[in-house]
Amino acid sequence: MIKRILLLITLILQFSFLHAGIVILNGLTHSYTVENGKVYKGKIAIENTGSQPQSIKLFLQDFSYTADGTTHYTALHSHKRSNGDWIKFNTNLVTLKGREKTEVFYEIAIPDHVKDPGSYWSVVIVEPVEDIKPSDNKPGVNITSVIRYAIQIITNYDTEKAKPDLKFESVKVEKEDGKRTARIAIANNGNLYCKPTASLEVYNRTTGAKVGTFSSLTMGLLPSTSKTFYIDISKVPPAQYKATIIATDEDENAFALNVELEVKND
Incomplete structure (x- = not known):
């Protein structure tokens, strides 16, 4: 009975979306x-x-x-x-x-x-x-x-005479729904709108060997605003790494930051 009720609610919702x-x-x-x-x-x-x-x-x-x-x-x-x-x-x-x-x-x-x-x-x-529209329904919250x-x-x-000026505000690694993601907050302190892409170059902390390069989607960034850029690093094994974050806009202006990156085994 519960399954039938849920199915009926789903069909009603789908039908309503078709009409508006x-x-x-x-x-x-x-x-x-x-x-x-x-x-x-x-x-x-x-x-x-x-x-x-x-x-x-x-x-x-x-x-x-x-x-x-x-x-x-x-x-x-x-x-x-x-x-x-x-x-x-x-x-x-x-x-x-x-x-x-x-x-x-x-x-x-x-x-x-x-x-x-x-x-x-x-x-x-x-x-x-x-x-x-007037309603004869009983009092309640619609x-x-x-x-x-x-x-x-x-x-x-x-x-x-204008240019973006990208600054890295924070770097966090979080795991959600089985996917590990680097969340990089970037602010545009310049005076020009730009569309940057964030990339993360990950290196073995001991040998310096490159583990890989991973990139975010491109997003627009207005002056005096900031956004979080999400990079999937699920393929990086848990360990401590050296990493370089690079933000590059459509005009190939590049901004970089070296960080210590910890990927936890959780």
Whole structure:
């Protein structure tokens, strides 16, 4: 009986997901190399994957994050590199029929007086608007899950005079679900957005022989933010090692740190 009830709940949940939801079709990071006084155009492509009409609102916020997994969405002007005032939409509200697609267009008007080189950014929040309907249900708590998207709009100004400055904040080795992972927290103390990859070169502590090189996924890193880069080192036997951490961005800027690495037998 319990198995049948669980199966019924699963089918109901799967069926409900088929009838609601929006997706962004052209990426969650839009990046531009810009000049003073010029206007740049872009668009956000949206699809209603459900069968029912869906209203969607768009608005701007500032955005930052730290390596502990915390993400901050705040009002515009919360940091000095916000570009939210530069961005204007052709509409802030759209309604899509079931299975319908649309495009919301925006313009980025760069001021004439930008002086500091580097990256400026904000995010466009794309959020479904739920209709409020009267209910005869008994009093209680109704929980509605709303999936919203944050689309980064990054403008890079005078990039020849700007650069990332990557710093290693911490290195930890942890085991979870049978997989051993090196967790490397990296901060961008520079003034330019970059997309680094972290790699770990592991050496035998006694002989100096190279055990292997292991790499993370590539992730974007805004100025004054930090992220944790995850590297699978399950193939490294438990022991103490010497290691070199290298963070390399898409322009081949490299930042390195020598560390003592302990892989425990747990």
